[in-house]
Amino acid sequence: MDTSPFAVVTEREPLSRRRFLGRSVKVLSCAAAGTLLYTWRVEPHWVEVVEWPLPIAGLAPELAGKRLVQVSDLHAGPIVDQNYLMASLEGIAKLRPDAIVVTGDFMTCDADESVGKAIEAMRALPSAPLGRLAILGNHDYGRYWQQEGAAGKLCSELEKLQIQTLRNEVASLGGLQIAGVDDLWTKNFQPEQTLRELATDRPALVLCHNPDGVDQPAFADYRGWILAGHTHGGQCKPPFMPPPIASVSNRLYVAGEYDLAGGRRMYINRGLGYAHRVRFNARPEITVFTLQRA
Structure with a gap:
């Protein structure tokens, strides 16, 4: 009997091409399954809080350092998990917002059947000392973006929650003018x-x-920041490449900050919800802007 403390290594059978390909297929299959599981179960509800400076020319000294939170694209309705939305909005209280803006697409609907879910979610949104403002997105107008009744009912219910919806209107937050335009794809x-x-x-x-x-002629003479949503960050974005599917004509507009020249800058929020429960390299986002004097 061999009592040597060292293991005896015997010659192994060379790895054949067939065995190599078989193992490779198994590895790739496991990787693909893991990626699909991640894009479906993990990233769609893995919210990223993005801290971003917002320098504004002429900002009043008393507003410098204030925190403006942007939320977008909740898509409350039959697709997005309601508990996830409510927990995400409730968590904004920990971010100590001085003001909150919601940049559209509260719900996904054909008519007004999702207004109740949108309002239930918005009840979880914390208060803000300077106020809470919102605009509408195309989905808030229901099927074919033409259901005026759905948009009107949503606005009425938001008003009861003291969330002011700007429909081509201007409001003031502590001396800062906030203009809210209605959605591009609607007649409003x-x-x-x-x-x-x-x-x-x-x-x-x-x-x-x-x-x-912002590419419309009306914005040519505007000088300042624009906060937008709509794109979901592409929802599925290959690393270092543009998303294969985008809901914009200008394919440069995906997510984050853009210098539009002429004294205009835009920030695109990736949104909380989704059109389908799938996200990859485009995590849902809540943006916290710190107001600064430019």
């Missing part, structure tokens, strides 16, 4: 009249759900 998109209401000698910020809207 009227940026010309909305931007004309902005006083040019006072700081301003524009909410525009669809980033394609």
